[in-house]
Amino acid sequence: MKRYVYINDDEASQDLYCDNRLSNRKYTLLNFLPKNLWEQFSRFMNQYFLLIACLQLWSLITPVNPASTWGPLIFIFAVSASKEAWDDYNRYLSDKKANEKEVWVVKKGVKKHIQAQDIQVGNIVWLRENDEAPCDLVLIGTSDPQGVCYVETAALDGEIDLKTRVIPATCMGIDLELLHKIKAICNETKLGMSRGIPEPKLTAMDAMIDKLTGAIFVFQIVVVMVLGIAGNVWKDTEARKQWYVMYPKEGPWYELLVIPLRFELLCSIMIPISIKVSLDLVKSLYAKFIDWDNEMIDNATGTPSHATNTAISEDLGQVEYILTDKTGTLTENRMIFRRCCISGVFYGNENGDALKDGQLLNAIASGSTDVIRFLTVMAVCNTVIPVQSKTGSILYKAQSQDEDALVHAAAKLHMVFVKKNANILEIRFNGSIIQYEVLETLEFTSDRKRMSVVLKDCQSGKIILLSKGADEAILPYASAAQQTRIFVEAVEQYSQLGLRTLCLAWRELEEDEYQEWSLTFKEASSTLVDREWRIAETCQRLERDLEVLGVTAIEDRLQDGVPETIETLRKAGINFWMLTGDKQNTAIQIALSCNFISPEPKGQLLLIDGKTEDEVCTSLERVLLTMRITTSEPKDVAFVVDGWALEIALKHYRKAFTELAILSRTAICCRVTPSQKAQLVELLKSCDYRTLAIGDGGNDVRMIQQADIGVGISGREGLQAARAADYSIGSVSGTSLFNSVSLMAYNVFYTSIPALVSVLDKDLSEGTVIQHPQILFYCQAGRLLNPSTFAGWFGRSLFHAIVVFVISIHSYAYEKSEMEELSMVALSGCIWLQAFVVAMETNSFTVFQHLAIWGNLFVFYIINWILSAIPSSGMYTIMFRLCAQPSYWITMFLIVAAGMGPVLALKYFRYTYRPSKINILQQAERLGGPILSLGTIEPQPRSIEKEVSPLSIITQPKNRNPVYEPLLSDSPNSTRRSFGPGTPFDFFQSQSRLSSVYSRNCKDN
Amino acid sequence: MDIDRGSTSINEEVARSIPIHSGRTKVFYQFTQQNLPACKPVLTPAWVITTFLLMGVIFIPVGLVTLRASRSVNPFSFCFCLIIQLFVVEIVERYDIECVPEVLRGNKVDKYMKAPIHIYYQLDNYYQNHRRYVKSRNDKQLLHGLKYNDTSSCQPEESNNGLPIVPCGLIAWSLFNDTYTFSRGTTELMVSRKNIAWKSDRDHKFGKRVHPFNFQNGTLTGGGKLNPHIPLSDQEDLIVWMRTAALPSFRKLYGRIEEDLDAGDVVVVRLMNNYNTYSFGGKKKLVLSTSGWLGGKNDFLGAAYVFVGSSSVIISIVFLLLHVKNPRPYGETAYLSWNLKSIS
Secondary structure, eight states: OOOOOOTTOHHHHHHHSOOOOOOOOSOOTTTHHHHHHHHHTTSHHHHHHHHHHHHHTOTTTOSSOTHHHHHHHHHHHHHHHHHHHHHHHHHHHHHHHHHTOEEEEEETTEEEEEEGGGOOTTOEEEOOTTOOOOSOEEEOOOSSTTOEEEEOOHHHHOOOSOEEEEOOGGGTTSOTTOOEEEOSOGGGSHHHHHHOOOOOOOOHHHHHHHHHHHHHHHHHHHHHHHHHHHHHHHHHHTGGGOGGGOOOSSOOTTHHHHHHHHHHHHHGGGSOTHHHHHHHHHHHHHHHHHHHOGGGSOTTTOOOOEESOGGGGGGGGGOOEEEEEIIIIIEEEEEEEEEEEETTEEESTTTSOGGGOHHHHHHHHHTOHHHHHHHHHHHHSSOOEEEEOTTSOEEEEOSSHHHHHHHHHHHHTTEEEEEEETTEEEEEETTEEEEEEEEEEEOOOTTTOEEEEEEEETTTOOEEEEEEEOHHHHGGGBOTTSOOHHHHHHHHHHHHTTOEEEEEEEEEEOHHHHHHHHHHHHHHHHOSSSHHHHHHHHHHHHSOSBEEEEEEEEEEEEOTTHHHHHHHHHHTTOEEEEEOSSOHHHHHHHHHHTTSSOOTTTEEEEEEOOSSHHHHHHHHHHHHHHHHHHTTSSOEEEEEEEHHHHHHHHHHOHHHHHHHHHHOSEEEEESOOHHHHHHHHHHHHHTTOOEEEEEOSGGGHHHHHHSSEEEEEESTTOSHHHHHSSEEEESSOHHHHHHHHHHHHHHHHHHHHHHHHHHHHTTOOSHHHHHHHHHHHHTTSGGGOSHHHHHHHHHHHHHHHHHHHHHHHHHTOBTTOBHHHHHHHHHHHHHHHHHHHHHHHOSOBOHHHHHHHHHHHHHHHHHHHHHHTOTTSTTTTHHHHHHHOHHHHHHHHHHHHHHHHHHHHHHHHHHHHSOOHHHHHHHHHHTTOOGGGSSOOOOOOSOHHHHHHHHHHHHHHHHTGGGGHHHHHHHHHHHHHHHTTHHHHHHHHHHHHHHHHHHHHHHHO | OHHHHHHHHHHHHHHHHSSOOOTHHHHHHHHHTTOOOOBOOOOOHHHHHHHHHHHHHHHHHHHHHHHHHHHTTOOEEEESSSOEEOSSOOOOOOSGGGOOSEEEEEEEOOSOBOSOEEEEEEEESOOTTOHHHHHSOOHHHHHHGGGOOOOGGGTTSSEETTEEOBSOSHHHHTOOOOEEEEEETTEEOOEEOSSOSOHHIIIIISOTTOOOBSTTOSSSOOSOOOOTTSOGGGOHHHHHHHSOBSSSSEEEEEEEEOSOBOTTOEEEEEEEOOSOOTTTTOEEEEEEEOOBTTBSOOHHHHHHHHHHHHHHHHHHHHHHHHHHHSOOOTTOGGGSHHHHSOOO
């Protein structure tokens, strides 16, 4: 699309283009209410509540006071809406901040300060170093004599390496004062376009609850149909005979509907309305607990974890796949130069530290050319900027940790990179200063996997090309004369040790060769189409016939506790994928050392490789075949795939690869690009697995955004990942992070039951219904959701309902069958039973637990006593009368015993003779057994403290229970209070329904 | 910008969340760290078996005592139209076969009955819990009388001839109106008809100055009539009737015999069979019953206790046998499936 831009003509562009106002807001003042309501009602559960509430307005059919539904409904919607409004207000504030940011604009030759939102298309913007680009810009001039400027696009695509932008040749002569010009702005910017609409992220649980609500709704409909028809038949055959009811002879046309609808309303408590509030509360508590967790505070920096998205925390428990970045996540991303191999001589092999290798020091002292060249490449071939601090020491600002390590190592080896003045580099070697002029920097890209600099030696005037990069990016371009076998071996050897390797190379350039190349390079960098590809192609032409100097080996230390954590997580059945940009061997070594894969013979590693489609295909099929065979065997099978093969596999053999992905528990993907990482996440997600992506670097951002749950580690590589992630975790604290994940995995479902059940059950008055919330919450643990558990809970609730109903109607038969009394007996029976059910499902009793369970019961009595003391209330004196009757207490006791006995017996039987994994672990834990003695964990030579941490996986979960209890101790009161007056009503109606059902049964007999 | 703000607030949080932990702060700290001391019960065989055994040991005796308490009540109930019902068996005889307005029945007392002996009338298949019925009353009117005139809830018995009805509604309209007189041999038994309703109802639910008005004056007469000169708070039959029953079989207190009855006494009941239960096949019974500590005769609780108690004893024995025959070590991680085979 062609666009004409009128430079500095505000009026003309005002008509044509929108302004630069940034708006992330979802709502405006006007559309807030309708839009928010629309959004809320797009969920099935809310529609259902609305339907019920509307039905209740029809007084002919409503069995309860409509306020009992409308009140909570409005409250819930108000809470959700105000939360949204608050979020949106914050978005507005941050927008405002961005919009009102001061920007320099050049107008008629005068620099003016204006707000970012007032920038018009066609304005000339003047940016200084480290300024944020307020809009899309076209570069028309820089302060750099070569017309180069560096742009960091982390905010757009998460890549933190600087990208070069060169002034188009036509603009070369333009006055340097006019620097940048705007092209197109506002929400049409790249950022704005790619941002997408902020969708409310639905968690698996939300979806599940919606699904279950649907299921229960269907069940309800069935029940309502059956009861409704039965009710109508009964009405016509029996009720019309009952003169005392005075049924009118002719009812209105909707008469047939009345009874089913009434039943529908009665059944509506099957899906309790408070479920929504409770869920939200629990979610935010989860998030808060992640924030609070001291174990997840990084000791070094004191940064605690931070949960940004409160809504999805419970998904943590359902993670089936963890995709992790290696560098900085599993490892500390604190690179240390360990070994090197210079022209065939290995240094640092004996003591594991080349910096202390006497041989190397000697070689340096003696001035061996190869060694000096090697060191020069180490020191110079990078984008590091040295900063001289006031004390005289030199600090290095490096984009990548590898470069940092190399420069530091070089400095230790007397090759000190001192200064970088525009294009002049200064190096101090053994007291003498050497100056180089940087002619060109051929940047590192993840595709090229190498970087080079073209230098001009200021003394000799010689032009040299220094390159460093991955072995496969350097060694193939070595000059034909050179034997690269020794370097291949070196790389092999180092990567076996789990070290990161880089090959260093150099070449002397002829003056005219450089000049010629330089022109094409300039041209390539100023093209508008396919610039990156063309630059890469141009670079390729220069980076050939290299003289390989040597190989460096950098150690990337594993984070504390990583092996143990991974071991435990894998035992928890979570599949692990490691995605790394490292070499295959390095990756495998790291994987071995952190228990990612088991060594032979226990484990088996399958390799997918190949350069062509066919090769990949055959290898993929072979691996798949092995995989299928071995799944039944107790063997750890992992597959390794490299970026190239992955590309082909994803493109052409997606189906086979997906199957492989499902079959294998562990995978290592090496040499993968950021977009491939994201593709993998997508692949797993498409198979309906919950994925969690962990990463720290900018290159993980895409993956993190793609995954169901993103965990960003706000570590050394900057905050991009943290910004994108749903959770950011204080740097380098892998262990506790994993702990919390698995702890969730073990416990999400346990914990929420006591909490929510006791919150919810209060306002329910009928046994069957009481148990339904539990069904819902049990399903939180996605993997526990299957028809049998559902049926189990359903059966139990039905059983309890029958127990409560039968016992109360029989023990309060005849002269005691007063409606209010009987209803209170049944209600208290439910409450008692529910307290015991919760107690039985609770795994650990803390103060809060006791408070919640027994406090609940206590509160129930208090409230009913209060209600019974009010003369005008329907249940005046009822509770006092009941509590004075011995038969009441005997009935309660009977209900509890009859209700809980079989449940306890069944639970005990399952627990002892058909235990689940969780049960066994619980047993083991409580008996103080060594939980992690299972399997073989390589003894890690780490501090004892670290070994304790994985243990806490098992011990901690149970402790999570108290989380919810404060909710309980409060909300029952409040819900009850709000329901207080409604309850008796409500109840006696349901009783009457029950009794009518009951009596019908009796008649049938 | 956002990031910066975020990180500073995080730091503040750290500062706040790691203070010296003392007293309440400590509890809060433990709470936030989910480290509260907790007891984690395990379902060990010993524990479970003991629980069940204990349950049995407690429940069986309690059940027996309850049964005994309920038996010693010695209920004396008989059907309107037929013979005496011995205390356990209730013989039901359809009543529409020989229906006469006035019935005279003689019944022999089997066992000594200690005063007070409660007289109940029992209705079967009578749905006092029907929705239309239950709602058709007005508590405010019962308390305040004609002053309160919003009686829409009393439909369809809220007014007659344009005048409001007090007490309005179907419940009051269908007031039970059979009457009984008792005599032992030839001497009439004193039946106290006072204090049969709840005191709280008399005092706070039914007005002392509210008199029946325009009651049972319509074309359709439901049940009994009320003396318009007696205030509602003293119309105890009405108050009892208006405590609606939750179940379709219910008993309501008619009065009390204040004299002891000896075994062998013949109680003659003269009853006025006024109330219409034919149309819907309801049954009417008269029940004489003393009252024990658990209230009237009710074998259910005792039987249920004995049943639950013995089942738990049986369960505990079964579990004990299972445990002895097939001991299962606890927390044996070897049973973990991933130790048996790798999870696929």
